[in-house]
Amino acid sequence: xxxxxxxxxxxxxxxxxxxxxxxxxxxxxxxxxxxxxxxxxxxxxxxxxxxxxxxxxxxxxxxxxxxxxxxxxxxxxxxxxxxxxxxxxxxxxxxxxxxxxxxxxxxxxxxxxxxxxxxxxxxxxxxxxxxxxxxxxxxxxxxxxxxxxxxxxxxxxxxxxxxxxxxxxxxxxxxxxxxxxxxxxxxxxxxxxxxxxxxxxxxxxxxxxxxxxxxxxxxxxxxxxxxxxxxxxxxxxxxxxxxxxxxxxxxxxxxxxxxxxxxxxxxxxxxxxxxxxxxxxxxxxxxxxxxxxxxxxxxxxxxxxxxxxxxxxxxxxxxxxxxxxxxxxxxxxxxxxxxxxxxxxxx
Ligand SMILES: [Zn+2]
Numbered sequence: 050x051x052x053x054x055x056x057x058x059x060x061x062x063x064x065x066x067x068x069x070x071x072x073x074x075x076x077x078x079x080x081x082x083x084x085x086x087x088x089x090x091x092x093x094x095x096x097x098x099x100x101x102x103x104x105x106x107x108x109x110x111x112x113x114x115x116x117x118x119x120x121x122x123x124x125x126x127x128x129x130x131x132x133x134x135x136x137x138x139x140x141x142x143x144x145x146x147x148x149x150x151x152x153x154x155x156x157x158x159x160x161x162x163x164x165x166x167x168x169x170x171x172x173x174x175x176x177x178x179x180x181x182x183x184x185x186x187x188x189x190x191x192x193x194x195x196x197x198x199x200x201x202x203x204x205x206x207x208x209x210x211x212x213x214x215x216x217x218x219x220x221x222x223x224x225x226x227x228x229x230x231x232x233x234x235x236x237x238x239x240x241x242x243x244x245x246x247x248x249x250x251x252x253x254x255x256x257x258x259x260x261x262x263x264x265x266x267x268x269x270x271x272x273x274x275x276x277x278x279x280x281x282x283x284x285x286x287x288x289x290x291x292x293x294x295x296x297x298x299x300x301x302x303x304x305x306x307x308x309x310x311x312x313x314x315x316x317x318x319x320x321x322x323x324x325x326x327x328x329x330x331x332x333x334x335x336x337x338x339x340x341x342x343x344x345x346x347x348x349x350x351x352x353x354x355x356x357x358x359x360x361x362x363x364x365x366x367x368x369x370x371x372x373x374x375x376x377x378x379x380x381x382x383x384x385x386x387x388x389x390x391x392x393x394x395x396x
Contacts, residue, residue: 051361052155053089054148055080055166056096061137062169062190065125069133070309070346071188076168082351086367088358093159097151100143104150108195108225113178117142117190128178131185142169142190149197152339162327162338162361164299167193170343172219172298173244180224183244187217194298194341195225201294202231210235210292212283214322215300215343216310218247222298223261230257233290237278239303239312240265249381249388259392262286264385268311270303271375275318279325282382282395287329289393295330297323297340299357304349305373315370319353323360 060073083089105114120126121139128134145167152165171193173179179186194211201209213219213236223246226232230253238247253261264278287295305313323340330338340357355367390396 050159050161051092051358052159052161052163053092053094053166053358054097054151054155054163055094056144056148058141058144059168062135062141064133065135071169075345075350076166079166079350079354082355083358086355088355088367092358092362095151095155097144097148100140101147101150102143104146104196105143105191107199108176108192109174110177113176116178129185132188132190134190138169138190145169145171145193146191146196149193149341150200152197152341153200156337156339160336162336163340164358164361165193165339165341167342170300171195171221171341172213172215172343173217173221175221175224180221181244181246183220183246187243188344189221192221192225194296195222197339197341198226198232198296202229206293207231208233208290208292209294209296210287210290211296211298212326213237213298213300213343214303215298216303216307216312217243217300217344218263219298220244220246223251226257227253227261228255228257230260233260233262233292235262235264235283235286237264237266239268239270239310241268242310249385252388259389262385262389264381266312266378266381267376269313269376270378271313271373272315272318273372274375274378275314276321278378278382279322282385284325285395286389286393288333289395291333293334294337295326295334297326297338298343299340300343301345301349301353304345304347304353306348307346309346313373313375315373316352316356316368317366317370317372320356320360320366323357327361
């Protein structure tokens with residue numbers, strides 16, 4: 050069984066009068082696909098109660114939260130060149146944080162992996178808004194996975210691992226936890242695209258040095274590239290980290306069909322990665338695993354998401370596509386290992 054958290058109110062944040070890739074149809078299509086594969090009928094789907102307006106303050110500064118609240122109260126507007134708000138955005142983005150925290154409650158109550166199906170996405174939202182010098186918020190408002198990770202360390206977990214597989218670097222998440230050693234952030238992304246951060250030399254600051262691990266992959270990386278990265282880097286690294294919770298920042302924009310990136314995963318990698326992360330969570334931390342939706346602006350979401358949920362349910366993949374062959378990541382893997390081997394026992 051898998052627990053899925055979803056609420057219709059996530060559809061209220063939309064771009065009025067303009068088409069925008071981060072639209073309610075992402076979730077509508079994703080749910081339709083889950084229905085087609087008989088997933089929604091089979092698993093437990095839970096909605097959210099009231100938004101908890103304390104939560105944005107857990108990871109964002111007061112000025113930014115107030116700015117979002119104020120702008121949203123005035124109706125539709127662009128917060129920057131990429132990112133919009135409408136009159137529901139403050140409520141919906143806060144509800145997405147509330148849903149992420151509920152992921153923890155339900156994970157513990159059912160002892161089953163949880164998938165939190167939210168929007169707007171969150172991983173580009175940093176402490177003050179756009180993070181680490183990025184020009185925009187990249188469609189994000191509040192950082193869902195960060196609020197969840199912060200809660201976990203607040204209640205006593207010592208090693209919370211975030212694996213971010215969205216095609217873009219999770220600069221907001223990295224910024225929020227830059228000096229926090231209890232949150233280990235491993236980020237796979239396409240190098241050279243928005244937001245421009247995520248080099249292998251960004252390893253965290255102070256006591257947190259070594260807990261931020263970036264794996265910038267070349268455009269054209271495919272299923273074989275990601276498999277190579279898991280075998281040679283992620284698997285030994287995560288075994289060395291020994292996390293007590295695993296969170297997945299689950300973006301589906303590394304799929305070959307995505308218009309915003311140059312990676313070319315098939316839906317098979319979304320099965321393989323979730324399966325292997327679930328296995329590691331089983332071995333290392335009592336299957337404590339929660340996935341939170343990030344980006345994905347095409348069929349990546351309708352084809353990849355059912356496979357992620359199949360993997361969490363320990364059943365066969367729902368969507369079969371032929372393996373996409375991409376470039377080798379040997380050089381990146383060895384460069385990352387060179388930088389992080391002094392912090393983690395891998396070589
Ligand atoms: Zn993305």
